[in-house]
Amino acid sequence: MRILxxxxxxxxxxxxxxxxxxxxxxxxxxxxxxxxxxYRSIPVYFENQRGKTFYLWAKAVVAAxxxxxxxQTDVGRFRVVSPERPPAGERVSIVGRxxxxxxxxxxxxxxxxxxxxxxxxxxxxxIGTFLVFLLWVRRRFRWPIRDGFFRSRT
Amino acid sequence: MPDLLTHxxxxxxxxxxxxxxxxxxxxxxxxxxxxxxxxxxxWAAWTPSxxxxxxxxxxxxxxxxxxxxxxxxxxxxxxxxAALFGGxxxxxxxxxxxxxxxxxxxxxxxxxxxxxxxxxxxDPENVVLLIPLDVxxxxxxxxxxRRLGRVPQ
Numbered sequence: 001m002r003i004l005x006x007x008x009x010x011x012x013x014x015x016x017x018x019x020x021x022x023x024x025x026x027x028x029x030x031x032x033x034x035x036x037x038x039y040r041s042i043p044v045y046f047e048n049q050r051g052k053t054f055y056l057w058a059k060a061v062v063a064a065x066x067x068x069x070x071x072q073t074d075v076g077r078f079r080v081v082s083p084e085r086p087p088a089g090e091r092v093s094i095v096g097r098x099x100x101x102x103x104x105x106x107x108x109x110x111x112x113x114x115x116x117x118x119x120x121x122x123x124x125x126x127i128g129t130f131l132v133f134l135l136w137v138r139r140r141f142r143w144p145i146r147d148g149f150f151r152s153r154t
Numbered sequence: 155m156p157d158l159l160t161h162x163x164x165x166x167x168x169x170x171x172x173x174x175x176x177x178x179x180x181x182x183x184x185x186x187x188x189x190x191x192x193x194x195x196x197w198a199a200w201t202p203s204x205x206x207x208x209x210x211x212x213x214x215x216x217x218x219x220x221x222x223x224x225x226x227x228x229x230x231x232x233x234x235x236a237a238l239f240g241g242x243x244x245x246x247x248x249x250x251x252x253x254x255x256x257x258x259x260x261x262x263x264x265x266x267x268x269x270x271x272x273x274x275x276x277d278p279e280n281v282v283l284l285i286p287l288d289v290x291x292x293x294x295x296x297x298x299x300r301r302l303g304r305v306p307q
Contacts, residue, residue, distance in 0.1 A: 005231040014224045021221065024217065024264075107255075108256065129158040
């Protein structure tokens with residue numbers, strides 16, 4: 001434990017921890033992209049993506065359809081086959097299977113009511129909380145630049 | 155992500171029972187750590203979200219907490235690591251309350267599995283509605299600290 005938490009070879013330990021974390025993240029990028037492919041690949045590689053499950057977050061409903069509704073995404077419109085009928089303009093999140101190059105059969109639809117104000121409020125509260133925390137914690141720690149460490153004041 | 159006020163409130167509950175204010179502050183910082191690091195990389199460096207998945211998984215947070223603890227003075231480093239890692243795990247537990255339609259918020263067993271887990275209790279966007287509850291919890295914890303004479307050193 002003393003080896004792990006001592007000052008000796010401090011920079012080497014930091015480099016090893018950062019390197020292992022970077023390697024883990026690099027591996028995750030490949031594995032999660034395979035396990036959870038993006039809906040953006042459906043129109044281009046439909047035959048490979050047929051039947052796979054996709055998650056689409058907070059997409060705008062643009063029109064009703066006889067078998068569901070249409071949503072707008074950054075790669076164009078998709079038809080969502082669903083018994084749900086959210087009104088045009090509403091934001092919805094969807095989990096569903098790709099059944100056509102631009103068709104998704106929804107397993108679940110979540111209406112994201114009030115997304116336009118809830119998301120900014122979430123970020124504003126989070127940033128405000130973090131800044132207040134930094135001011136509060138400043139009284140407990142100082143930053144001697146020459147040491148490159150945080151040091152407590154007590 | 156639930157807002158950081160919700161994470162602050164959740165970390166203040168165990169934090170209220172810590173006497174050392176420095177460790178208490180590190181526990182709270184640990185509960186911010188997954189979002190502070192992943193959102194900074196996502197927004198500032200345009201890092202793909204798949205790359206950031208380990209920052210909400212226990213093994214990734216273990217490495218991140220250890221790296222962060224190295225910036226704390228040697229005498230405090232071991233409790234600092236425990237507080238940072240404990241706070242980060244608390245963050246993951248709170249994130250798991252969200253309902254992402256079964257797609258989950260945390261790959262608990264990554265790198266052994268990419269399966270993501272959630273309890274699905276609250277719409278992710280509705281976490282802002284918890285703000286009054288967060289404020290109440292923070293006030294209650296501050297009152298409890300004083301009442302029980304647990305005002306940390």
